[in-house]
Amino acid sequence: MSETPYDIAVIGAGSAGLTVAAAAATFGQSVVLIERGKMGGDCLNYGCVPSKALIAAARHAHAARAGAGLGVHAAPSVDYGAVHRHVHDVIDGIAPHDSVERFEGLGVTVIQASARFTGPDVLEAGGRTIRARRFVVATGSSPVVPPIEGLAECDPLTNETLFDLTALPARLAIIGGGPIGCEMAQAIHRLGAAVTVVEGATILSKEDPEAADVVRRAMTAEGVNLIEGATVARCTRSGDEKTLHLSDGRAVTAEAILVAVGRRPNLDLGLDAAGVAATAKGITVDRRMRTSNKRIYAIGDVTGGLQFTHVAGHQASLAVKSIVFRMPVTYDPALMPRCTYTSPELAQVGLTEAEARAADPKAEAWVAPLSGNDRARADAATEGFVKLVLSGRGKLLGATVVAPTAGDIVATYALALAAKVSPATIASFTPAYPTLSEAGKRAATLYFGKKLDKKWVRSLLAFLKRV
Numbered sequence: 001m002s003e004t005p006y007d008i009a010v011i012g013a014g015s016a017g018l019t020v021a022a023a024a025a026t027f028g029q030s031v032v033l034i035e036r037g038k039m040g041g042d043c044l045n046y047g048c049v050p051s052k053a054l055i056a057a058a059r060h061a062h063a064a065r066a067g068a069g070l071g072v073h074a075a076p077s078v079d080y081g082a083v084h085r086h087v088h089d090v091i092d093g094i095a096p097h098d099s100v101e102r103f104e105g106l107g108v109t110v111i112q113a114s115a116r117f118t119g120p121d122v123l124e125a126g127g128r129t130i131r132a133r134r135f136v137v138a139t140g141s142s143p144v145v146p147p148i149e150g151l152a153e154c155d156p157l158t159n160e161t162l163f164d165l166t167a168l169p170a171r172l173a174i175i176g177g178g179p180i181g182c183e184m185a186q187a188i189h190r191l192g193a194a195v196t197v198v199e200g201a202t203i204l205s206k207e208d209p210e211a212a213d214v215v216r217r218a219m220t221a222e223g224v225n226l227i228e229g230a231t232v233a234r235c236t237r238s239g240d241e242k243t244l245h246l247s248d249g250r251a252v253t254a255e256a257i258l259v260a261v262g263r264r265p266n267l268d269l270g271l272d273a274a275g276v277a278a279t280a281k282g283i284t285v286d287r288r289m290r291t292s293n294k295r296i297y298a299i300g301d302v303t304g305g306l307q308f309t310h311v312a313g314h315q316a317s318l319a320v321k322s323i324v325f326r327m328p329v330t331y332d333p334a335l336m337p338r339c340t341y342t343s344p345e346l347a348q349v350g351l352t353e354a355e356a357r358a359a360d361p362k363a364e365a366w367v368a369p370l371s372g373n374d375r376a377r378a379d380a381a382t383e384g385f386v387k388l389v390l391s392g393r394g395k396l397l398g399a400t401v402v403a404p405t406a407g408d409i410v411a412t413y414a415l416a417l418a419a420k421v422s423p424a425t426i427a428s429f430t431p432a433y434p435t436l437s438e439a440g441k442r443a444a445t446l447y448f449g450k451k452l453d454k455k456w457v458r459s460l461l462a463f464l465k466r467v
């Protein structure tokens with residue numbers, strides 16, 4: 001049965017698809033939203049929300065242990081069953097916002113089925129034929145499980161099953177030391193398991209190496225076993241005990257294995273029939289988020305770029321502006337911040353120091369360590385820094401922050417980059433005392449300190465003093 005064409009058909013009800021559907025319906029468009037799994041996608045069910053809820057519980061356990069240095073002694077007792085309930089209470093609390101009922105209330109037609117293109121302007125889903133003026137593919141990504149001999153027999157966990165555990169394994173081995181591997185390693189260790197991370201390269205390798213090193217030292221000091229530059233040759237299982245055999249001859253034994261080696265885009269929806277070009281990384285899009293078929297947009301993880309919820313939401317808003325308002329829009333990845341929620345957090349916006357130096361040999365980095373920040377000293381959390389990266393001409397190119405609340409601090413620099421704020425403004429604004437935000441101002445002040453350390457400036461100051 002062929003139906004009246006919709007204005008917009010959205011495939012996937014994760015962060016990206018939900019944002020398009022809600023905004024487009026609010027602006028009076030007829031919208032059909034097709035989802036084959038859980039409403040809310042990865043972020044709500046298997047990603048940001050459960051991982052941050054788990055990290056919050058782990059932070060409490062750690063704070064109890066870490067208070068001794070400040071004169072407060074406590075020994076945490078972790079009830080992992082209750083931690084599991086907390087994680088799922090948080091998911092359940094947010095779920096109504098992403099639910100079929102809410103979207104139907106907004107006037108969206110929701111189809112709970114798998115969608116597949118059968119032509120350049122037509123889809124099949126749940127036995128229905130769906131036509132639309134525009135399509136938005138927001139099908140997200142799935143965890144990669146590497147083809148390591150014996151791994152499948154060890155029933156590895158992924159982000160899709162980790163948060164179902166109602167009891168912690170005594171020992172957990174994690175393959176992959178990216179954001180998922182590091183966040184979960186530290187949290188699960190803080191909650192009481194012995195954790196080993198086996199990372200093929202170096203942990204958090206997409207980040208500024210000095211910043212990643214602060215996180216490395218923090219995780220190691222807490223007792224997480226980090227094995228870097230090592231690959232898993234094969235896995236074996238003996239009852240409940242699973243062993244990773246590393247290429248260098250070492251072995252890691254654990255009751256559970258978590259695989260966190262990256263994502264693959266969900267491309268199984270008949271893209272060839274629709275004339276949509278894609279690579280193994282994801283669907284190819286232009287700066288307006290349009291695919292090679294100009295009726296079809298693609299946003300979020302499936303495009304294979306920066307894979308974050310706020311990026312998915314931002315790309316969704318660009319697609320809505322382009323489709324509904326015909327506005328000229330441009331996606332600029334350089335303005336997208338990111339944060340890994342380890343302790344300390346590691347956040348980045350714009351270019352890292354190495355990226356800036358590669359683009360501009362005169363680029364320089366200005367670093368304010370937290371050891372010089374009064375709030376960090378009061379909190380006994382002085383490991384970290386704010387690094388501002390400036391071009392040779394003194395233009396802000398990027399910021400790296402390692403601090404307990406780096407994700408919040410970096411927002412200032414995301415705004416500064418988007419609004420083209422000068423280092424002079426950063427050096428002269430007044431954050432409250434005592435806050436970690438003062439470190440960013442300090443980094444900009446260091447830049448001006450060097451700039452003003454010139455002979456003619458000293459002569460001018462001497463002259464002014466005389467008059």
Ligand SMILES: Cc1cc2nc3c(=O)[nH]c(=O)nc-3n(C[C@H](O)[C@H](O)[C@H](O)COP(=O)(O)OP(=O)(O)OC[C@H]3O[C@@H](n4cnc5c(N)ncnc54)[C@H](O)[C@@H]3O)c2cc1C
Nearest residue numbers: 012014015016036037041042047115140300301307308309
């Ligand atoms: C453990 C973990 C922690 C994370 N933490 C953070 C964080 O702290 N901050 C952050 O910004 N990002 C985080 N992320 C990344 C974030 O979750 C993703 O970038 C975001 O969820 C991507 O949204 P999306 O809408 O593109 O895809 P998804 O959320 O994956 O949604 C895609 C949806 O499409 C559906 N679908 C797929 N194919 C079809 C089809 N053919 N027909 C119908 N439906 C289909 C899927 O079932 C899915 O529900 C984390 C990810 C993980 C795994």
Ligand SMILES: NC(=O)c1ccc[n+]([C@@H]2O[C@H](COP(=O)([O-])OP(=O)(O)OC[C@H]3O[C@@H](n4cnc5c(N)ncnc54)[C@H](O)[C@@H]3O)[C@@H](O)[C@H]2O)c1
Nearest residue numbers: 176177178179180181199200201260261262307339340341
């Ligand atoms: N705080 C956040 O915003 C947050 C948190 C978690 C995940 N995410 C998103 O999810 C994405 C996926 O996270 P991820 O950590 O799975 O992927 P990732 O690609 O970022 O990191 C994977 C790591 O695994 C390593 N690796 C790959 N194959 C390996 C192997 N066979 N053996 C050992 N190590 C191997 C890589 O060198 C890399 O360090 C992230 O890139 C990010 O976009 C974001």
